[in-house]
Amino acid sequence: MSQGENVLAEPQQDVPDDLADPEATEAVAEASENGAESEESAEPEVADLELEGEIAADYIEGLLDVADLDGDIDMDVEGDRAVVSVVGATLDELVGPRGAVLEALQELTRLAVHRQTGGRTRLMLDIGGYRAQRRLELTELGTEAAEEVRQTGEAKALGAMNAFERKIVHDAIAASGLRSESEGVDPNRRVVVLPVG
Numbered sequence: 001m002s003q004g005e006n007v008l009a010e011p012q013q014d015v016p017d018d019l020a021d022p023e024a025t026e027a028v029a030e031a032s033e034n035g036a037e038s039e040e041s042a043e044p045e046v047a048d049l050e051l052e053g054e055i056a057a058d059y060i061e062g063l064l065d066v067a068d069l070d071g072d073i074d075m076d077v078e079g080d081r082a083v084v085s086v087v088g089a090t091l092d093e094l095v096g097p098r099g100a101v102l103e104a105l106q107e108l109t110r111l112a113v114h115r116q117t118g119g120r121t122r123l124m125l126d127i128g129g130y131r132a133q134r135r136l137e138l139t140e141l142g143t144e145a146a147e148e149v150r151q152t153g154e155a156k157a158l159g160a161m162n163a164f165e166r167k168i169v170h171d172a173i174a175a176s177g178l179r180s181e182s183e184g185v186d187p188n189r190r191v192v193v194l195p196v197g
Contacts, residue, residue, distance in 0.1 A: 046077055049082040050082070051117065052123050053083070056082065056123050057084050060125070071086040073086055080122065082123045083123070083124045083125075085129075087128060099134065102131075105127070106124065134165070138165055139168060139171075140172075142173045143172050143175075145173065146177070149178060150178065155194050155195060160190050166191050178193060179193075180192060
């Protein structure tokens with residue numbers, strides 16, 4: 001594996017980066033995973049999120065042009081984050097195995113937004129519907145794991161996941177009426193489903 005490929009595969013979290021402090025980044029990842037907001041973050045304005053989306057869309061359009069790939073870009077605001085989606089027939093290589101390339105592109109896009117706005121962004125990038133499909137798969141995984149734990153009465157550890165994936169699984173388990181927690185250290189951090197009692 002070349003050094004460039006390794007760099008692209010490293011980002012494993014779907015949380016805003018604090019570009020100056022890695023320890024703060026980990027704390028933000030945990031807060032985001034557990035649904036908590038940091039004290040310093042205020043609810044962003046829709047106009048600010050739309051601006052983030054426009055900057056991100058321009059950046060991604062430039063990348064697609066350089067790579068000579070075709071794709072349509074959609075921008076939206078979901079809750080407190082801008083969402084940029086790229087759809088097209090030739091985009092699988094931009095997702096990569098288990099979304100590793102997509103994660104790297106998202107981090108680069110967030111950096112491009114940060115450089116223009118000067119602020120932290122929680123922008124989410126989706127390519128070819130990968131995140132939407134992955135959300136469905138992870139919700140099903142969390143629901144099935146919760147049912148298994150309910151039947152056996154024994155805790156169950158799931159496979160390693162990034163923060164984006166763990167958050168979805170935690171939500172599915174909570175919706176099933178059970179509790180879960182994360183254990184381990186990235187990139188091997190995993191969700192553990194806990195029995196009642």
